[in-house]
Amino acid sequence: MKGAYLDHASATPVRKEVLEAILPYFSEQFANPSNVYDIGSQIKQVVEEARASVAGLIGATSEEIIFTSSGAEANNLAVKGVAFAKQKKGKHIIVSSIEHHSVLNSARFLERLDFEATFLPVDAYGVVDPGRLAKAIRPDTILVSIMHANNEIGTIQPMAELSAVCKDNGIFFHTDAAASVGQTKVDVNELNVDLLSLSGTSLGAPKGTGALYFKKKVRLMPLIHGGIQENGRRAGTENVPGIVGLGKAAELAQKELPEKETHLRKLRDLLIKGISERVEKVEFTGHPNNRLPGHASFCFEAIEGEALIFMLAQAGIYTNTGSACASKALKTSPVLGAIGIRADLAQGSTVFSIDAANTVADIEYVLEKLPAAVARLRSFSPIWGKEIPEYEEDVCT
Amino acid sequence: MKFIKDQSSDESLDLVCRMCPMHLLEPGDKLKCMQKGQILEVLTDYDGALEDIPDWCEKCGHEFLGLEEDEDCYKLYIKKKK
Numbered sequence: 094m095k096g097a098y099l100d101h102a103s104a105t106p107v108r109k110e111v112l113e114a115i116l117p118y119f120s121e122q123f124a125n126p127s128n129v130y131d132i133g134s135q136i137k138q139v140v141e142e143a144r145a146s147v148a149g150l151i152g153a154t155s156e157e158i159i160f161t162s163s164g165a166e167a168n169n170l171a172v173k174g175v176a177f178a179k180q181k182k183g184k185h186i187i188v189s190s191i192e193h194h195s196v197l198n199s200a201r202f203l204e205r206l207d208f209e210a211t212f213l214p215v216d217a218y219g220v221v222d223p224g225r226l227a228k229a230i231r232p233d234t235i236l237v238s239i240m241h242a243n244n245e246i247g248t249i250q251p252m253a254e255l256s257a258v259c260k261d262n263g264i265f266f267h268t269d270a271a272a273s274v275g276q277t278k279v280d281v282n283e284l285n286v287d288l289l290s291l292s293g294t295s296l297g298a299p300k301g302t303g304a305l306y307f308k309k310k311v312r313l314m315p316l317i318h319g320g321i322q323e324n325g326r327r328a329g330t331e332n333v334p335g336i337v338g339l340g341k342a343a344e345l346a347q348k349e350l351p352e353k354e355t356h357l358r359k360l361r362d363l364l365i366k367g368i369s370e371r372v373e374k375v376e377f378t379g380h381p382n383n384r385l386p387g388h389a390s391f392c393f394e395a396i397e398g399e400a401l402i403f404m405l406a407q408a409g410i411y412t413n414t415g416s417a418c419a420s421k422a423l424k425t426s427p428v429l430g431a432i433g434i435r436a437d438l439a440q441g442s443t444v445f446s447i448d449a450a451n452t453v454a455d456i457e458y459v460l461e462k463l464p465a466a467v468a469r470l471r472s473f474s475p476i477w478g479k480e481i482p483e484y485e486e487d488v489c490t
Numbered sequence: 491m492k493f494i495k496d497q498s499s500d501e502s503l504d505l506v507c508r509m510c511p512m513h514l515l516e517p518g519d520k521l522k523c524m525q526k527g528q529i530l531e532v533l534t535d536y537d538g539a540l541e542d543i544p545d546w547c548e549k550c551g552h553e554f555l556g557l558e559e560d561e562d563c564y565k566l567y568i569k570k571k572k
Binding site: 309315 | 504505506507508509511512515516561562
């Protein structure tokens with residue numbers, strides 16, 4: 094059956110080159126990198142080479158990288174690690190209201206420990222206003238965390254302005270770049286951030302890999318205590334195959350990024366144009382220009398995104414609603430709520446995330462199948478073509 | 491324990507939030523890159539360091555100069571002797 098996988102924000106296939114690099118570290122080269130004998134120190138060297146590759150991808154140095162088990166763990170370490178380390182200075186943190194749950198729920202966890210969190214609103218495109226951030230800063234603010242690009246609506250934040258506000262006030266600035274690293278250029282110096290999280294899942298690395306960049310001046314309280322791994326900042330024997338895979342994926346991403354970005358942009362624009370021309374009553378979400386090159390997100394009126402995803406899957410097309418709330422908890426996505434999308438319209442959220450392996454033929458296939466799927470679902474819909482009264486829906490928090 | 495004040499240093503190592511044995515491993519690595527006679531400042535909030543670092547200096551042949559209590563950590567000073 095013909096098909097098109099357009100859910101790369103959820104998972105990317107492990108690249109062939111990455112898999113080849115990883116395999117020896119499951120069996121022949123199995124030693125523990127903490128061991129002092131030769132086969133252990135050889136593995137340690139391999140881990141450090143991977144660290145250098147990851148650092149190179151984002152313009153950092155090796156000493157500034159901590160390997161983690163995911164982007165979510167990196168976000169937890171950034172938010173809680175800084176909060177715990179700096180709590181004598183203050184107990185207030187600021188995050189945007191459209192952060193990934195690993196940031197939002199870390200902030201809420203800290204609230205239970207008598208920290209205070211401000212959840213910054215965003216505009217209709219999902220952009221955080223730097224002026225609003227400046228107003229939210231208090232004498233006891235110790236950390237600001239605002240994601241580089243949103244995984245659900247694709248919007249890229251005005252990082253230079255946001256980081257300038259943080260620098261002017263002497264506050265550490267963390268960004269979750271899990272959605273953007275490997276899709277677009279991410280350089281910690283250009284972004285002027287103190288901490289940055291990334292994930293291997295959307296980079297062609299194995300699942301269960303990630304990293305946190307932190308500037309040397311940032312003190313981080315470890316969340317996993319134990320041995321000397323990651324210089325005492327994250328205990329536990331290293332996931333050597335995963336780390337090797339992340340390093341190889343980072344090396345490939347750095348080489349291929351300029352060409353890949355152009356390709357993604359072309360396919361994304363083709364998809365957005367095609368859907369806008371072929372389907373009525375559809376709202377494009379996120380920023381029209383400042384957005385991830387491989388990301389297109391829509392809300393289709395009078396249908397359930399979940400139902401559309403199942404219908405498209407029957408044609409071999411894989412997309413996503415973009416939110417675990419919408420997919421699993423049957424609640425309105427907090428991101429779509431934050432950008433002011435009507436609750437009924439938010440139910441029709443569908444996210445297409447494109448990667449280098451996708452082709453024009455994939456997009457044409459989606460444009461062939463999608464209009465009929467939307468029309469069929471609308472034919473069952475009791476609300477299609479009717480005026481929807483305003484009502485309050487339980488927004489997932 | 492010898493308390494000192496306003497001690498200058500050639501290098502500084504921030505180990506705040508990190509625990510045993512990083513308070514011994516990192517100064518060991520850092521001192522290897524320093525010149526004989528230079529002074530290393532170690533910042534730590536790990537109580538065990540107060541006993542361990544002077545003992546470790548004695549074993550390794552370095553001079554423990556003393557410590558100063560800062561607002562949120564201890565500052566320990568080591569003079570490289572060899």
